[in-house]
Amino acid sequence: MSDEIAENGTANGDVPEIELIIKASTIDGRRKGACLFCQEYFMDLYLLAELKTISLKVTTVDMQKPPPDFRTNFEATHPPILIDNGLAILENEKIERHIMKSVPGGHNLFVQDKEVASLIENLYSKLKLVLVRKDEQKSAALRAHLGRIDALLERRGTRFLTGDTMCCFDCELMPRLQHIRVAGKYFVDFEIPTSFRALWRYMFHMYQLDAFTQSCPADQDIINHYKLQQALKMKKHEELETPTFTTSIPIDFNDLNNSDQ
Protein backbone atom coordinates (compact mmCIF):
# COMPACT_ATOMS: atom_id res chain seq x y z
CA MET A 1 0.00 0.00 0.00
CA SER A 2 1.59 3.28 -1.01
CA ASP A 3 1.39 5.36 2.14
CA GLU A 4 0.79 9.03 1.78
CA ILE A 5 0.40 10.17 5.31
CA ALA A 6 -1.10 13.53 6.09
CA GLU A 7 -0.70 13.60 9.84
CA ASN A 8 -2.58 16.29 11.61
CA GLY A 9 -3.89 16.94 15.06
CA THR A 10 -1.93 16.37 18.22
CA ALA A 11 0.92 13.91 18.19
CA ASN A 12 0.03 12.51 21.59
CA GLY A 13 -2.52 9.78 22.06
CA ASP A 14 -5.34 12.07 23.26
CA VAL A 15 -7.26 12.03 19.98
CA PRO A 16 -8.33 9.03 17.95
CA GLU A 17 -6.54 8.24 14.70
CA ILE A 18 -8.84 7.94 11.71
CA GLU A 19 -7.52 6.39 8.52
CA LEU A 20 -9.05 7.22 5.15
CA ILE A 21 -8.12 5.02 2.18
CA ILE A 22 -8.50 6.87 -1.10
CA LYS A 23 -8.10 5.88 -4.75
CA ALA A 24 -4.77 6.73 -6.36
CA SER A 25 -4.38 8.51 -9.66
CA THR A 26 -4.79 6.30 -12.74
CA ILE A 27 -1.71 8.01 -14.20
CA ASP A 28 0.70 7.80 -11.27
CA GLY A 29 -0.19 5.42 -8.43
CA ARG A 30 1.58 7.66 -5.92
CA ARG A 31 -0.71 10.62 -6.61
CA LYS A 32 -4.26 11.23 -5.37
CA GLY A 33 -6.95 10.14 -7.79
CA ALA A 34 -9.97 12.04 -9.09
CA CYS A 35 -12.53 10.27 -6.89
CA LEU A 36 -15.20 12.73 -5.76
CA PHE A 37 -16.28 10.88 -2.61
CA CYS A 38 -12.66 10.30 -1.58
CA GLN A 39 -12.00 14.03 -1.78
CA GLU A 40 -15.24 14.92 -0.01
CA TYR A 41 -14.46 12.76 3.06
CA PHE A 42 -10.79 13.76 2.92
CA MET A 43 -11.92 17.38 3.29
CA ASP A 44 -14.40 16.57 6.10
CA LEU A 45 -11.73 14.75 8.06
CA TYR A 46 -9.02 17.29 7.29
CA LEU A 47 -11.16 20.01 8.87
CA LEU A 48 -11.58 17.86 11.98
CA ALA A 49 -7.84 17.19 12.09
CA GLU A 50 -7.22 20.95 11.88
CA LEU A 51 -9.55 21.37 14.87
CA LYS A 52 -7.44 18.70 16.58
CA THR A 53 -10.40 16.48 17.42
CA ILE A 54 -8.79 13.60 15.47
CA SER A 55 -5.49 12.73 13.89
CA LEU A 56 -5.84 11.79 10.22
CA LYS A 57 -3.92 9.29 8.15
CA VAL A 58 -4.63 9.20 4.43
CA THR A 59 -3.54 6.17 2.40
CA THR A 60 -3.72 6.05 -1.39
CA VAL A 61 -4.31 2.71 -3.07
CA ASP A 62 -3.54 2.09 -6.72
CA MET A 63 -6.57 0.08 -7.83
CA GLN A 64 -4.76 -1.05 -11.00
CA LYS A 65 -2.37 -3.01 -8.78
CA PRO A 66 -3.74 -3.09 -5.24
CA PRO A 67 -1.25 -4.43 -2.68
CA PRO A 68 -1.89 -8.00 -1.44
CA ASP A 69 -2.96 -6.90 2.06
CA PHE A 70 -5.55 -4.53 0.57
CA ARG A 71 -6.97 -7.35 -1.55
CA THR A 72 -7.06 -9.70 1.41
CA ASN A 73 -8.88 -7.22 3.60
CA PHE A 74 -11.26 -5.56 1.19
CA GLU A 75 -11.51 -7.82 -1.87
CA ALA A 76 -13.30 -5.89 -4.60
CA THR A 77 -14.34 -2.94 -2.46
CA HIS A 78 -13.23 0.39 -3.87
CA PRO A 79 -12.13 3.36 -1.78
CA PRO A 80 -13.12 5.53 -0.05
CA ILE A 81 -12.79 3.27 2.98
CA LEU A 82 -12.70 4.74 6.50
CA ILE A 83 -10.92 2.86 9.29
CA ASP A 84 -11.66 3.88 12.85
CA ASN A 85 -10.25 1.87 15.74
CA GLY A 86 -9.94 -1.33 13.70
CA LEU A 87 -13.41 -0.98 12.19
CA ALA A 88 -13.53 -0.58 8.39
CA ILE A 89 -16.47 1.28 6.90
CA LEU A 90 -16.93 0.56 3.22
CA GLU A 91 -20.06 2.33 1.98
CA ASN A 92 -20.23 6.03 1.23
CA GLU A 93 -23.44 6.66 3.16
CA LYS A 94 -22.12 4.80 6.17
CA ILE A 95 -18.84 6.72 6.05
CA GLU A 96 -20.80 9.98 6.04
CA ARG A 97 -22.99 8.84 8.92
CA HIS A 98 -19.94 7.64 10.85
CA ILE A 99 -18.16 11.00 10.47
CA MET A 100 -21.32 12.79 11.61
CA LYS A 101 -22.24 10.52 14.54
CA SER A 102 -19.05 8.90 15.77
CA VAL A 103 -15.97 10.93 14.83
CA PRO A 104 -15.19 13.57 17.48
CA GLY A 105 -16.21 17.02 16.22
CA GLY A 106 -17.98 15.53 13.20
CA HIS A 107 -21.46 16.66 14.19
CA ASN A 108 -20.35 20.30 13.79
CA LEU A 109 -19.81 19.74 10.07
CA PHE A 110 -23.34 18.49 9.51
CA VAL A 111 -25.42 21.64 9.35
CA GLN A 112 -29.14 21.37 8.59
CA ASP A 113 -29.91 23.43 5.50
CA LYS A 114 -32.58 22.12 3.17
CA GLU A 115 -32.19 24.95 0.65
CA VAL A 116 -28.48 24.25 0.18
CA ALA A 117 -28.95 20.48 0.27
CA SER A 118 -31.47 20.50 -2.58
CA LEU A 119 -29.56 23.19 -4.51
CA ILE A 120 -26.32 21.23 -4.83
CA GLU A 121 -27.89 17.78 -5.09
CA ASN A 122 -28.14 17.30 -8.87
CA LEU A 123 -25.33 19.54 -10.03
CA TYR A 124 -22.87 16.77 -10.84
CA SER A 125 -25.26 14.73 -12.97
CA LYS A 126 -25.52 17.80 -15.23
CA LEU A 127 -21.76 17.65 -15.87
CA LYS A 128 -22.08 13.98 -16.80
CA LEU A 129 -24.82 14.84 -19.31
CA VAL A 130 -22.68 17.60 -20.81
CA LEU A 131 -19.76 15.19 -21.26
CA VAL A 132 -21.93 12.47 -22.81
CA ARG A 133 -24.19 14.53 -25.05
CA LYS A 134 -21.84 17.41 -25.83
CA ASP A 135 -24.66 19.72 -26.90
CA GLU A 136 -25.34 23.34 -26.04
CA GLN A 137 -28.67 22.54 -24.37
CA LYS A 138 -26.97 20.42 -21.69
CA SER A 139 -24.25 23.05 -21.23
CA ALA A 140 -26.96 25.69 -20.76
CA ALA A 141 -28.64 23.56 -18.07
CA LEU A 142 -25.34 23.20 -16.20
CA ARG A 143 -24.68 26.93 -16.51
CA ALA A 144 -28.18 27.75 -15.20
CA HIS A 145 -27.64 25.46 -12.20
CA LEU A 146 -24.33 27.16 -11.40
CA GLY A 147 -26.16 30.48 -11.74
CA ARG A 148 -28.59 29.44 -8.99
CA ILE A 149 -25.69 28.56 -6.68
CA ASP A 150 -24.09 31.92 -7.51
CA ALA A 151 -27.38 33.68 -6.67
CA LEU A 152 -27.64 31.93 -3.30
CA LEU A 153 -24.06 32.83 -2.38
CA GLU A 154 -24.67 36.43 -3.51
CA ARG A 155 -27.91 36.70 -1.52
CA ARG A 156 -26.49 35.11 1.64
CA GLY A 157 -23.26 37.08 1.48
CA THR A 158 -21.41 34.41 3.47
CA ARG A 159 -17.96 33.08 2.73
CA PHE A 160 -19.21 29.47 2.49
CA LEU A 161 -22.55 27.89 1.71
CA THR A 162 -24.10 27.98 5.16
CA GLY A 163 -22.00 30.60 6.93
CA ASP A 164 -18.44 31.79 7.39
CA THR A 165 -17.10 28.38 8.33
CA MET A 166 -17.06 25.30 6.15
CA CYS A 167 -19.56 22.50 6.50
CA CYS A 168 -20.26 19.15 4.86
CA PHE A 169 -22.02 20.85 1.91
CA ASP A 170 -18.86 22.76 0.99
CA CYS A 171 -16.86 19.53 1.10
CA GLU A 172 -19.45 18.03 -1.25
CA LEU A 173 -19.75 20.97 -3.65
CA MET A 174 -16.18 22.14 -4.19
CA PRO A 175 -14.67 18.89 -5.59
CA ARG A 176 -17.57 18.80 -8.06
CA LEU A 177 -17.05 22.43 -9.05
CA GLN A 178 -13.39 21.59 -9.74
CA HIS A 179 -14.38 18.65 -11.98
CA ILE A 180 -16.85 20.90 -13.80
CA ARG A 181 -14.18 23.53 -14.26
CA VAL A 182 -11.37 21.23 -15.44
CA ALA A 183 -13.22 18.49 -17.35
CA GLY A 184 -15.88 20.87 -18.72
CA LYS A 185 -13.18 23.10 -20.18
CA TYR A 186 -11.14 20.20 -21.54
CA PHE A 187 -13.85 18.11 -23.18
CA VAL A 188 -16.46 20.61 -24.33
CA ASP A 189 -14.85 24.04 -23.78
CA PHE A 190 -17.38 24.77 -21.04
CA GLU A 191 -16.48 27.73 -18.82
CA ILE A 192 -18.03 28.98 -15.61
CA PRO A 193 -19.10 32.52 -16.57
CA THR A 194 -17.00 35.29 -15.00
CA SER A 195 -20.28 37.08 -14.30
CA PHE A 196 -20.91 34.52 -11.52
CA ARG A 197 -18.86 36.71 -9.16
CA ALA A 198 -20.11 35.26 -5.88
CA LEU A 199 -19.34 31.74 -7.11
CA TRP A 200 -15.83 32.73 -8.15
CA ARG A 201 -15.30 34.45 -4.80
CA TYR A 202 -16.40 31.18 -3.14
CA MET A 203 -13.92 29.19 -5.24
CA PHE A 204 -11.20 31.75 -4.59
CA HIS A 205 -11.58 31.20 -0.84
CA MET A 206 -11.55 27.45 -1.33
CA TYR A 207 -8.30 27.60 -3.30
CA GLN A 208 -6.67 29.21 -0.22
CA LEU A 209 -7.70 26.37 2.09
CA ASP A 210 -5.42 23.44 2.90
CA ALA A 211 -8.45 21.15 3.26
CA PHE A 212 -9.11 21.68 -0.45
CA THR A 213 -5.60 21.97 -1.88
CA GLN A 214 -4.26 18.97 0.07
CA SER A 215 -7.09 16.75 -1.16
CA CYS A 216 -7.40 18.00 -4.75
CA PRO A 217 -6.29 15.79 -7.67
CA ALA A 218 -4.19 17.24 -10.49
CA ASP A 219 -6.00 18.52 -13.58
CA GLN A 220 -4.50 15.65 -15.59
CA ASP A 221 -5.95 13.11 -13.18
CA ILE A 222 -9.41 14.66 -13.48
CA ILE A 223 -9.17 14.64 -17.27
CA ASN A 224 -7.81 11.10 -17.38
CA HIS A 225 -10.62 9.90 -15.09
CA TYR A 226 -13.23 10.88 -17.70
CA LYS A 227 -11.14 9.65 -20.63
CA LEU A 228 -10.89 6.20 -19.10
CA GLN A 229 -14.63 6.20 -18.39
CA GLN A 230 -15.29 7.01 -22.02
CA ALA A 231 -12.83 4.42 -23.30
CA LEU A 232 -14.38 1.72 -21.11
CA LYS A 233 -17.85 2.72 -22.28
CA MET A 234 -16.70 2.61 -25.88
CA LYS A 235 -15.14 -0.78 -25.36
CA LYS A 236 -18.23 -2.13 -23.61
CA HIS A 237 -20.28 -1.28 -26.66
CA GLU A 238 -18.35 -3.68 -28.89
CA GLU A 239 -18.16 -6.32 -26.19
CA LEU A 240 -21.94 -6.59 -26.04
CA GLU A 241 -22.33 -7.00 -29.77
CA THR A 242 -22.48 -10.30 -31.59
CA PRO A 243 -19.51 -10.37 -33.94
CA THR A 244 -20.41 -9.41 -37.48
CA PHE A 245 -18.37 -9.54 -40.65
CA THR A 246 -18.84 -6.95 -43.34
CA THR A 247 -18.57 -8.92 -46.55
CA SER A 248 -21.55 -7.56 -48.46
CA ILE A 249 -21.06 -5.56 -51.60
CA PRO A 250 -22.90 -2.27 -52.15
CA ILE A 251 -23.42 -2.86 -55.87
CA ASP A 252 -25.40 -5.45 -57.71
CA PHE A 253 -23.87 -8.92 -57.78
CA ASN A 254 -24.91 -9.69 -61.35
CA ASP A 255 -23.57 -6.40 -62.59
CA LEU A 256 -20.23 -7.29 -61.12
CA ASN A 257 -20.20 -10.71 -62.68
CA ASN A 258 -21.21 -9.35 -66.06
CA SER A 259 -18.34 -6.92 -66.10
CA ASP A 260 -16.09 -9.74 -64.99
CA GLN A 261 -13.72 -11.28 -67.49
Next chain:
Amino acid sequence: MSDEIAENGTANGDVPEIELIIKASTIDGRRKGACLFCQEYFMDLYLLAELKTISLKVTTVDMQKPPPDFRTNFEATHPPILIDNGLAILENEKIERHIMKSVPGGHNLFVQDKEVASLIENLYSKLKLVLVRKDEQKSAALRAHLGRIDALLERRGTRFLTGDTMCCFDCELMPRLQHIRVAGKYFVDFEIPTSFRALWRYMFHMYQLDAFTQSCPADQDIINHYKLQQALKMKKHEELETPTFTTSIPIDFNDLNNSDQ
Protein backbone atom coordinates in the same frame (compact mmCIF):
# COMPACT_ATOMS: atom_id res chain seq x y z
CA MET B 1 -2.57 -21.02 -25.01
CA SER B 2 -6.00 -20.94 -26.57
CA ASP B 3 -5.69 -23.27 -29.49
CA GLU B 4 -7.65 -22.52 -32.58
CA ILE B 5 -6.49 -25.06 -35.01
CA ALA B 6 -7.18 -24.70 -38.67
CA GLU B 7 -5.76 -27.94 -39.96
CA ASN B 8 -5.36 -28.19 -43.66
CA GLY B 9 -3.30 -30.15 -46.07
CA THR B 10 -2.80 -33.86 -45.90
CA ALA B 11 -3.21 -35.59 -42.59
CA ASN B 12 -0.23 -37.85 -43.15
CA GLY B 13 3.29 -36.79 -42.35
CA ASP B 14 4.32 -36.07 -45.93
CA VAL B 15 4.12 -32.31 -45.60
CA PRO B 16 5.69 -30.13 -42.94
CA GLU B 17 3.52 -28.60 -40.25
CA ILE B 18 3.84 -24.84 -39.95
CA GLU B 19 2.46 -23.10 -36.89
CA LEU B 20 1.43 -19.46 -37.00
CA ILE B 21 0.78 -17.69 -33.69
CA ILE B 22 -1.59 -14.75 -34.11
CA LYS B 23 -2.94 -12.09 -31.74
CA ALA B 24 -6.37 -12.75 -30.26
CA SER B 25 -9.23 -10.27 -30.26
CA THR B 26 -9.05 -7.62 -27.53
CA ILE B 27 -12.77 -8.22 -26.90
CA ASP B 28 -12.88 -12.00 -26.72
CA GLY B 29 -9.56 -13.83 -26.30
CA ARG B 30 -10.91 -16.83 -28.22
CA ARG B 31 -11.49 -14.81 -31.40
CA LYS B 32 -8.97 -13.70 -33.99
CA GLY B 33 -7.65 -10.18 -33.47
CA ALA B 34 -7.39 -7.30 -35.92
CA CYS B 35 -3.65 -7.60 -36.53
CA LEU B 36 -2.84 -6.86 -40.16
CA PHE B 37 0.42 -8.81 -40.37
CA CYS B 38 -1.15 -11.81 -38.61
CA GLN B 39 -3.90 -11.91 -41.21
CA GLU B 40 -1.49 -11.40 -44.10
CA TYR B 41 0.70 -14.38 -43.16
CA PHE B 42 -2.38 -16.42 -42.21
CA MET B 43 -3.64 -15.92 -45.77
CA ASP B 44 -0.25 -16.73 -47.34
CA LEU B 45 0.00 -19.97 -45.37
CA TYR B 46 -3.67 -20.86 -45.85
CA LEU B 47 -3.15 -20.76 -49.60
CA LEU B 48 -0.16 -23.10 -49.27
CA ALA B 49 -2.18 -25.43 -47.04
CA GLU B 50 -4.93 -25.49 -49.67
CA LEU B 51 -2.28 -26.50 -52.21
CA LYS B 52 -1.29 -29.23 -49.72
CA THR B 53 2.36 -28.23 -49.66
CA ILE B 54 2.15 -27.70 -45.89
CA SER B 55 -0.25 -28.42 -43.05
CA LEU B 56 -1.12 -25.30 -41.05
CA LYS B 57 -1.81 -24.86 -37.38
CA VAL B 58 -3.00 -21.45 -36.25
CA THR B 59 -2.82 -20.56 -32.54
CA THR B 60 -4.36 -17.41 -31.11
CA VAL B 61 -2.75 -15.81 -28.07
CA ASP B 62 -4.56 -13.35 -25.83
CA MET B 63 -1.86 -10.75 -25.23
CA GLN B 64 -3.81 -9.30 -22.28
CA LYS B 65 -3.18 -12.56 -20.44
CA PRO B 66 -0.62 -14.61 -22.36
CA PRO B 67 -0.28 -18.18 -21.08
CA PRO B 68 2.86 -18.92 -19.00
CA ASP B 69 4.50 -21.06 -21.70
CA PHE B 70 4.09 -18.24 -24.22
CA ARG B 71 5.76 -15.79 -21.85
CA THR B 72 8.59 -18.21 -21.13
CA ASN B 73 9.27 -18.81 -24.78
CA PHE B 74 8.75 -15.40 -26.31
CA GLU B 75 8.85 -12.86 -23.46
CA ALA B 76 7.61 -9.53 -24.80
CA THR B 77 7.50 -10.55 -28.47
CA HIS B 78 4.13 -9.98 -30.09
CA PRO B 79 2.59 -12.19 -32.75
CA PRO B 80 2.72 -12.92 -35.60
CA ILE B 81 5.24 -15.63 -34.78
CA LEU B 82 5.92 -18.45 -37.23
CA ILE B 83 7.15 -21.81 -35.98
CA ASP B 84 8.66 -24.24 -38.45
CA ASN B 85 10.26 -27.46 -37.28
CA GLY B 86 11.03 -26.09 -33.82
CA LEU B 87 12.42 -22.83 -35.14
CA ALA B 88 10.53 -19.69 -34.09
CA ILE B 89 10.65 -16.68 -36.39
CA LEU B 90 9.69 -13.47 -34.63
CA GLU B 91 10.12 -10.57 -37.04
CA ASN B 92 7.68 -9.73 -39.80
CA GLU B 93 10.30 -9.37 -42.52
CA LYS B 94 11.92 -12.63 -41.55
CA ILE B 95 8.56 -14.43 -41.52
CA GLU B 96 7.89 -13.13 -45.03
CA ARG B 97 11.34 -14.19 -46.22
CA HIS B 98 10.93 -17.60 -44.57
CA ILE B 99 7.58 -18.22 -46.29
CA MET B 100 9.09 -17.21 -49.61
CA LYS B 101 12.40 -19.11 -49.34
CA SER B 102 11.83 -22.06 -47.01
CA VAL B 103 8.17 -23.04 -46.85
CA PRO B 104 7.27 -25.55 -49.60
CA GLY B 105 5.30 -23.82 -52.36
CA GLY B 106 5.98 -20.39 -50.87
CA HIS B 107 8.06 -19.10 -53.74
CA ASN B 108 4.96 -19.29 -55.98
CA LEU B 109 3.23 -16.64 -53.89
CA PHE B 110 6.05 -14.14 -54.32
CA VAL B 111 5.49 -12.67 -57.75
CA GLN B 112 7.74 -9.86 -58.99
CA ASP B 113 5.57 -6.85 -59.86
CA LYS B 114 7.06 -3.43 -59.16
CA GLU B 115 3.97 -1.55 -60.27
CA VAL B 116 1.72 -3.39 -57.83
CA ALA B 117 4.33 -3.30 -55.04
CA SER B 118 4.66 0.47 -55.16
CA LEU B 119 0.93 0.99 -55.71
CA ILE B 120 -0.17 -0.73 -52.51
CA GLU B 121 2.81 0.29 -50.39
CA ASN B 122 1.54 3.47 -48.70
CA LEU B 123 -2.19 2.81 -48.73
CA TYR B 124 -2.53 1.91 -45.07
CA SER B 125 -0.70 4.97 -43.75
CA LYS B 126 -3.41 7.05 -45.47
CA LEU B 127 -6.09 5.33 -43.36
CA LYS B 128 -4.12 6.15 -40.22
CA LEU B 129 -3.97 9.81 -41.24
CA VAL B 130 -7.72 9.84 -41.90
CA LEU B 131 -8.40 8.41 -38.43
CA VAL B 132 -6.05 10.85 -36.67
CA ARG B 133 -6.83 14.07 -38.54
CA LYS B 134 -10.46 13.42 -39.44
CA ASP B 135 -10.47 16.01 -42.21
CA GLU B 136 -11.79 15.84 -45.73
CA GLN B 137 -8.36 16.44 -47.28
CA LYS B 138 -6.99 13.19 -45.81
CA SER B 139 -10.14 11.31 -46.84
CA ALA B 140 -9.72 12.62 -50.38
CA ALA B 141 -6.10 11.38 -50.46
CA LEU B 142 -7.20 7.91 -49.34
CA ARG B 143 -10.02 7.90 -51.91
CA ALA B 144 -7.61 8.93 -54.68
CA HIS B 145 -5.21 6.12 -53.73
CA LEU B 146 -8.04 3.57 -53.85
CA GLY B 147 -8.98 5.04 -57.23
CA ARG B 148 -5.49 4.26 -58.56
CA ILE B 149 -5.82 0.65 -57.39
CA ASP B 150 -9.26 0.48 -59.01
CA ALA B 151 -7.77 1.81 -62.25
CA LEU B 152 -5.00 -0.81 -62.25
CA LEU B 153 -7.49 -3.64 -61.66
CA GLU B 154 -9.73 -2.23 -64.39
CA ARG B 155 -6.87 -1.92 -66.87
CA ARG B 156 -5.41 -5.34 -66.13
CA GLY B 157 -8.80 -7.06 -66.12
CA THR B 158 -7.48 -9.88 -63.89
CA ARG B 159 -9.30 -11.35 -60.92
CA PHE B 160 -6.45 -10.56 -58.56
CA LEU B 161 -3.65 -7.99 -58.54
CA THR B 162 -1.10 -9.86 -60.64
CA GLY B 163 -3.25 -12.43 -62.41
CA ASP B 164 -6.08 -14.87 -61.90
CA THR B 165 -4.49 -16.53 -58.88
CA MET B 166 -3.68 -14.90 -55.59
CA CYS B 167 -0.21 -13.80 -54.64
CA CYS B 168 1.50 -12.19 -51.65
CA PHE B 169 0.30 -8.72 -52.74
CA ASP B 170 -3.34 -9.78 -52.45
CA CYS B 171 -2.68 -11.16 -48.97
CA GLU B 172 -1.15 -7.80 -48.09
CA LEU B 173 -3.80 -5.59 -49.68
CA MET B 174 -7.10 -7.22 -48.73
CA PRO B 175 -6.80 -7.10 -44.92
CA ARG B 176 -5.97 -3.40 -45.26
CA LEU B 177 -8.93 -2.80 -47.56
CA GLN B 178 -11.15 -4.42 -44.93
CA HIS B 179 -9.77 -2.13 -42.19
CA ILE B 180 -10.31 0.87 -44.46
CA ARG B 181 -13.87 -0.23 -45.13
CA VAL B 182 -14.88 -1.04 -41.54
CA ALA B 183 -12.89 1.51 -39.49
CA GLY B 184 -13.21 4.26 -42.11
CA LYS B 185 -16.98 3.91 -42.08
CA TYR B 186 -17.22 3.72 -38.30
CA PHE B 187 -14.92 6.56 -37.29
CA VAL B 188 -15.22 9.10 -40.06
CA ASP B 189 -18.08 7.84 -42.25
CA PHE B 190 -15.60 7.14 -45.06
CA GLU B 191 -16.94 4.94 -47.83
CA ILE B 192 -15.20 3.32 -50.77
CA PRO B 193 -17.04 4.84 -53.74
CA THR B 194 -19.37 2.44 -55.56
CA SER B 195 -17.97 3.87 -58.80
CA PHE B 196 -14.76 1.91 -58.11
CA ARG B 197 -16.32 -1.11 -59.78
CA ALA B 198 -13.11 -3.07 -60.43
CA LEU B 199 -12.09 -2.65 -56.80
CA TRP B 200 -15.50 -3.86 -55.57
CA ARG B 201 -15.31 -6.82 -57.95
CA TYR B 202 -11.89 -7.61 -56.48
CA MET B 203 -13.29 -7.46 -52.93
CA PHE B 204 -16.30 -9.52 -53.97
CA HIS B 205 -14.02 -12.32 -55.10
CA MET B 206 -12.01 -12.09 -51.90
CA TYR B 207 -15.15 -12.41 -49.79
CA GLN B 208 -15.76 -15.81 -51.46
CA LEU B 209 -12.33 -17.14 -50.53
CA ASP B 210 -11.70 -19.24 -47.44
CA ALA B 211 -8.19 -17.82 -47.16
CA PHE B 212 -9.76 -14.45 -46.49
CA THR B 213 -12.90 -15.36 -44.55
CA GLN B 214 -11.10 -17.80 -42.24
CA SER B 215 -8.47 -15.22 -41.33
CA CYS B 216 -10.66 -12.11 -41.14
CA PRO B 217 -11.41 -10.49 -37.76
CA ALA B 218 -14.96 -9.41 -36.86
CA ASP B 219 -15.93 -5.80 -37.57
CA GLN B 220 -16.13 -5.17 -33.81
CA ASP B 221 -12.54 -6.34 -33.37
CA ILE B 222 -11.34 -4.02 -36.11
CA ILE B 223 -13.22 -1.09 -34.55
CA ASN B 224 -12.04 -1.93 -31.03
CA HIS B 225 -8.44 -2.16 -32.26
CA TYR B 226 -8.51 1.52 -33.27
CA LYS B 227 -10.49 2.61 -30.20
CA LEU B 228 -7.90 1.09 -27.91
CA GLN B 229 -5.10 2.74 -29.90
CA GLN B 230 -6.82 6.10 -29.50
CA ALA B 231 -7.48 5.56 -25.77
CA LEU B 232 -3.85 4.63 -25.17
CA LYS B 233 -2.71 7.65 -27.11
CA MET B 234 -5.06 9.89 -25.11
CA LYS B 235 -3.82 8.41 -21.86
CA LYS B 236 -0.17 8.81 -22.86
CA HIS B 237 -0.74 12.51 -23.35
CA GLU B 238 -1.64 13.08 -19.67
CA GLU B 239 1.06 10.71 -18.48
CA LEU B 240 3.76 12.83 -20.06
CA GLU B 241 2.52 16.05 -18.50
CA THR B 242 3.75 17.49 -15.22
CA PRO B 243 0.72 17.57 -12.91
CA THR B 244 -0.90 20.99 -12.75
CA PHE B 245 -3.65 22.31 -10.52
CA THR B 246 -6.11 24.84 -11.80
CA THR B 247 -6.61 27.18 -8.89
CA SER B 248 -6.35 30.52 -10.63
CA ILE B 249 -9.34 32.83 -10.83
CA PRO B 250 -10.33 34.47 -14.12
CA ILE B 251 -11.37 37.74 -12.50
CA ASP B 252 -9.38 40.34 -10.62
CA PHE B 253 -8.35 39.33 -7.11
CA ASN B 254 -8.89 42.81 -5.59
CA ASP B 255 -12.30 43.12 -7.17
CA LEU B 256 -13.32 39.88 -5.49
CA ASN B 257 -12.04 41.03 -2.12
CA ASN B 258 -13.80 44.39 -2.40
CA SER B 259 -17.13 42.77 -3.07
CA ASP B 260 -16.42 40.45 -0.12
CA GLN B 261 -18.20 41.02 3.18
